[in-house]
Amino acid sequence: MPDLLIELFSEEIPARMQRRAGEDLKKRMTDGLIEAGLTYAGAHALSTPRRLTLAVDGLLAASPTVREERKGPKVGAPDKAIEGFLRGAGLTRDQLEERDTPKGAIYFASIEKPGRPAADIIAEVLETTIRNFPWPKSMRWGTGSLKWVRPLHSILCLLSDEAGSEVVPLDIDGIVSGNSTRGHRFMAPDAFIVTGFDDYSAKLKRAFVVLDPAERAEAIWQDATNQAFANGLEVVEDKGLLAEVSGLVEFPVVLMGEIDAEFLSLPPEVLQTSMREHQKFFSVRNPKTNRIERFITVANRDTADNGATILAGNQKVLSARLADAKFFWENDLRVAKEGMVTWTEALSNVTFHNKLGTQSERINRIAALAREIAPSVGADPDLAEQAANVAKADLSSEMVYEFPELQGLMGRYYAEAAGLPQEVANACEAHYSPLGPSDDVPSEAVSVAVALADKLDTLTGFWAIDEKPTGSKDPFALRRAALGVIRLVLENDACIGLYDFFVECIGKLAIQKLGDELVDLLYQNKSGPELKQDLEDAHGFLCQFGVWKEVLEADFSVNGLEKHNQNGNLSEQEWRLLSVASLDLVFAEAKCSFSSFAEKTDWSNPVNLGRECAAKELVEVVQRFAADLLSFFHDRLKVFLREQGIRHDVIDACIAMDGNDDLTLLVKRARALEDFMKSDDGTNLLQGYKRANNILTQAEAKDGVEYSYGGDVKFAEEPAEIALFEALALSEGAISSALNAEDFAAAMGSMAALRAPIDAFFESVQVNSDNPVVRRNRLNLLHQIRQICGQVADLTVVEG
């Protein structure tokens, strides 16, 4: 059984692509071989910066001959049909066999596909693989049209067995396959011939090439940690960097150098980021002081001076880099100590999103919101507002401009330097969290308030302009933001009615954007075509903004007001626009919450007729958007809770209850219900409840009345009936007071006490009694079950 060795030798392949490319080579080659009937025992892919290598063991020497039988037309079928069949099968008529079948005599063709030698198949599959290789980015070079990640120089393709080895002949745009390769670019540049994988890897080793990326990574890490350890230090772990560095060398040589003392005062994160991003150095830490004191670099060669020149060069480059970082740090500290005013001012020139305004406008919104949220999370409103105002100031700093990944962290350092309260400084860093599902959630109250405000502003903003995530597209990471809010609320046990915040945020944003766009419109005393053009432009702008689009397209008559077009020259569209045009002023005058401004405003002046209509429409649209956002939250929450083992129907039963925008309450309820439903009492009570509910619903449908009158124990005849009356009376009070105290477990416990009386009732009592008074009383009793249990959760949607 022959073995196959392939090496694709090129100019330097980007480190981040090597491993994947090795896997792609393996997959595409082996899939192609298998498809052509060439099975194999094993395959493995390896890579270095200059080569992709694939070794396939135990290949078949040739693909097996395949015989296929095809059923053709009937004997005596038209010639055309028979000829078509012959063409398809590649046979002549005398090669067909006539066979009698229950449906008459039919032609059969027996087609033999002869096996092909492995080399033919390999050459074909390899050419297809090379020509269609899935590089993230590929290029042409010279005069050719072949595409590869960087110029491809040679192809080694060798089939070997006990008898020896032979080159699989292949010519791709002038690159002819062969049996030779080259060693390390500088240490062993000459070409050499190989006979098979073992020979190949042994010779490469002698030619200073470590073929296996895992082996290179392992060697680098071993040597780095040893050198650090020998000096009482430790290497800061960085798996991503290790993988990258192993992809930059064929012959790794680890060198440890010192960081100039003048830079040791820089924040460790800055040292680490600068060294990793610019130089691909590992940081070496002194475990006693936790300071980064040295660096590790990985060279691609041995030298006569044991790397002294290389290390000196690297050290010099690092000093220049860190001098930059120090320059940024010192400049930034100066601005910070002056109160960061230049930074916050600069943010008014930075666009956050073209429909949502500048970073400054966004920060103002977040600050106002943080102030309002603060009491619900136990934060001081002044501190929360102050923190929100400076939390993004570092986006204008030189350090963050250079290293965007340090945003937030630098904010903390600079806020500290500015002498701001520690909670404020902490919030600058923590308010971005949690970013991922495994990220820690901030717990300090001020941080929680700003983190919530930041995320809620983003969510309500994008909701207002109708930029919601769809399918796999979520360019503004809104799902992540919603999950962040969910975790912030739950892990801090915060009780916040989100819906009202949604309404206020979306409503105020819509009002603000309206003002921004239309502020001049009514005060320029324009008329005629000029006014018409302005109105047209304003309408165009507003219709890009989801909320306004709906308001302007709404049917105003729904609000009980017919069109009141005071100026016959205006079109419907213009009249609508003028109706909304001064709502920002009306809102400002009302000095109340958004949700109540339409109610609280005195619209009695007849000129206000259109405005009142528009204001009410606006509030309704905003409430609809807010409700939609809340249901987006509920969807995220369901995913989140399902991962924690809470059934979706249990969650739905709780979402159906009032107060479902207080996620902490909602989850408490859901957890209690989940526990309850796992108990015997729970499942049995649910049966009883559903039975009661079904009988009641059917009776109500049949009788056309609602049995909500409340039963009376004096009409009860059976002992089980009387017992149920008593049990319900008892548990009703207990359940209400438990619910008032938000003690859902206790409420479920009291509900559990109903199980036995309900079971007993259904066992011995016939609801549909012949006596209509008794029947009505029993139905009213069932209603009491529905009503009492219904306070706890909507049990109708719970399965089981």
Added chain:
Amino acid sequence: MTQINGAPRSFQEIILRLQSYWASKGCAMLQPYDMEVGAGTFHPATTLRSLGSTPWAAAYVQPSRRPTDGRYGENPNRLQHYYQYQVLIKPSPPNLQELYLGSLAAIGIDMELHDIRFVEDDWESPTLGAWGLGWEVWCDGMEVSQFTYFQQVGGYDCAPVSGELTYGLERLAMYVLGVDHVMDMPFNDPDAPIPMTYGDIFKQTEEEYARWNFDTANTEVLLRHFEEAEVECAMILSQPAEDPKTGKRIVMAHPAYDQCIKASHIFNLLDARGVISVTERQAYIGRVRALAKQCADAFVQTTAGGWAA
């Protein structure tokens, strides 16, 4: 060509050695382009000549200006005016990497002692509508060159592909000469009767230009010039191919491209003056790119650009 032995001793010796090395490899030794540009790539010998199928091999020094990088001559590495060494060969030869390494050896970098690495760096010039794949070349962790295989310029696929090498001369020379601050670098031979450092020549100009770039340049005038360059470029390109005076076909791709270069540099100046907001930035870049694209369109209508009657 004789190989100069030993380590170079001055900035200019490094330039001279690069010149003689690339001359020995067959490149035409061109001179700098006589306009303000941000990088050697802007020289028409690179931008325009990378288009079309006519073979090309040229090398030159290009003084380059990046107003935002001005540091009043105080930063050891950053200058608003600096030199690039640029090589463009079309089609890219198969041994371009070896040729390049040879140039490093020529300026005294001993491959036996140093660690040379090709690290992924895809090049893109939004203002030129150009991109290519290649590397930044590291010597002992320092970026000493950009190495790019041009794939597209001015929106045109490059066929054949040009290989472009760009050396940041000051940084490279500082490394080779072992100097820590650019202003301390010997410009001519330190043993010359009048030895001069880089600082003797450029410290004062760095200060002057930094002040002008950051605080003094008249932004209204600049904005006007930007627009004038745009208009002029469009006007030039709107002329019919046939020159009414000579009756010859003369597509004025180069004069139009000069206006594109001008607009690009004015944009950089406006940027340094801090009058271009983040949102406007993209729009300005788009306007320069539109000019570059039109110039590329024109160049491929010329003989040098491969146009045949």
